[in-house]
Amino acid sequence: MNKRWNSFLVLILSLMLSACASNISLTEADMHQQYPAVGELKAQLADAESQEVNIFSPKTFNQASKSYSEAIKWASSDNPKGETFAQDGLKQLAAANANAIQARDILEEVIEARSKTISAGAELSQPSQFKEAEEDFIELTTLIESGKTEKAKDGRTKVFRTYQNLELMALKVDTVEHAKIALANAKENDVDDLSPKTLKLAEEEYQLALDVLDADRNDLEKAAIHANRSLWYSQRANQISDTLRHFESSDYSEEDKVLWYQEQVSRVVSPLNKDVAYNLPNKQVVKDLNADIQSIINANLTLLGELEASSAGQQKLEREKEEVLMLSMLEQREIEASASKFAFVQSLFTQNEAEVYRQTNDVLIRAHGFYFPSGKSEIESSNFALLNKITEAVNTFPNAKILVSGHTDNIGSDQLNLSLSEARAEKVALFLNQVGNIPMEQIEYQGFGKQKPVLSNETTEGRAANRRVEILIINDPRSKS
CATH class of the missing domain: 1.20.1270 (Substrate Binding Domain Of Dnak; Chain:A; Domain 2)
Structure with a gap:
């Protein structure tokens, strides 16, 4: 008995603990x-x-x-x-x-059609049809999810067309609903009894709006034009009816109606500060008032043209100032960039290798550190370092023209010196092209022999200075002349 009682107590305690844990x-x-x-x-x-x-x-x-x-x-x-x-x-x-x-x-095309349908507001304007279309769409996605892609592809066209039709219905509601409501209200108020011609125009424009959407669902702009015209004609028909009802309720005679009309005209043209000549035929009254209004319009157009011309002149002046300022800034930047490049080229050469001169936008490298065997034009390997520096200097100005000129001292015959200087200039030009990868169409070379000495040939130092190759980097083609 005690054992059973103890087991029962243990069970109760376990259940209590379990209940506490579950809470x-x-x-x-x-x-x-x-x-x-x-x-x-x-x-x-x-x-x-x-x-x-x-x-x-x-x-x-x-x-x-x-x-x-x-x-x-x-x-x-x-x-x-x-x-x-x-x-x-x-x-x-x-x-x-x-x-x-x-x-x-x-389902790319179906998804696009679905998106257009939602944008057109079909979810609100055609809720039951839209719900059915969504169910058909989800059926397709479920088929794809289940691996039945071919069956889903077969069902695409039907769902695509369903969405297209829903979009068209929604567009019609959105675009022409106001026109439709206005027509219905006009007929309910018996406007067609008093202004049937105007209301007929409203009906025709409304039908045109529907026809446009039937032909091209995306031509919303054209449909809206007809719908707005329909709305305008409906509103005009209402106003005509209201005016006629006012005449009837106020027991207007035919003369009263004409006087009322003339009073309205007078109010319209009152800003002209002119008495309307109602003693003339109505056709003449309208013609004269039209001429007066047109005269004021022409005067205002003339004044407006003068103001616009003045404004355009001022704007042109401002633009010219901005252009001058911009050109000035660009020129300043070019000057700064050119000065920086010139300084870099100067830094490439030692005093024994070359002298660098700036000639406006151009750069002259007077290289007297070349070594050519006597009477020869072949470039020795000892000249490669100097030639590489010249190549680097030329590449600093990528679009420049290059003129390589050879010069000698006065030792030897004129013809020999001329031929030798030209051959040496040609070898330097070929090096720039073949080793420096500078296009040959950018390079010219010429020999001057002893014609252009920089120092006197009477001294050893002078003759050494005269035996040189010059590289002119021409940034502005006009400076070559």
Whole structure:
């Protein structure tokens, strides 16, 4: 008996402890901290729904949602099963996203038609038909999700056309509804009894708006023009009817009607400060008033033209000032850039290699550090370092023309010196082209022999200075002349 009683007590105690444990309830913040996959699944579900994954992959998305519900149930009571269900839900949602990508690709044209239908407001104006179209669309995405892509492709055309028709219906409602309502109200108020001609024009414009949309659902602008005209004619018909009813209710005679009309004209033209000549025929009255108004319009147009011309002149002057300022800034920048490049070229050469001179925009490199065997024009390897520096200097000005000139002292015959100087200049030009990759069409060369000495040939130093090759970098072609 005691053993049974003890077992019973143990069972009761176990049930009590289990009940206490099951009553544990975590806050959402604690739950997400304890089971991070739950919070991640919640965020991803919200993002996926904003991307309509629930429509493009409904079954798999629904599975992920159910996993989230289970995860919440277990995690809120601090049970590790919550994390397990959340992890399952994340895997299911990843699959749903992959399905959605495939569905968007297969149903691209249908999706575009659906988007246009929603933009046209069919969801509000044709709710039942739109709901049916959405159900058909989800049926297609479910087929794709289930691997039945060929069957989904076969059903695309039907759903595409359904959305197109819905869009057209919505566009008609949106574009011409006001015109339609205005026509209905006019007929309800018996406007067609008093102003049938004007109301007939309203009906014709309304029908034209419908015809435009039937022919081209995207021609909203043209349809709107006809719809607005219809609305205007309906409103005009209403005003005509109101005026006629006013005459009838006030017992206007035919003379009273004419006097009322003349009074309205007088009010319209009162800013002209002119008495209207009602003693003349109505045709003449209208003609004279039209001429007076046109005269004022012409005077205003003339004044406006003068103001615009003055304004245009001022704007032109401002533009010219801006252009001058801009040119000045560009020139200043070019000067600064040119000075910087010149300084760089100067820094390349030692005093024994070359002298560098600036000639406006051009740069002259007077290279007297070359070594040519006596009477020869072949470039020795000892000259390569200097030639490489000259190449670097030339490349500092990419679009420049290059003039290479050879010079000798006065030792030897004039013809020999002339031929020798030209041959040496040619060898330097070929080096710039073949080794420095400078296009030959940018390079010219010329020999001057002893014709242009820089120092006297009477001294050894002078003759050494005169035996030189000069490289003129021409940035402005006009400076060559």
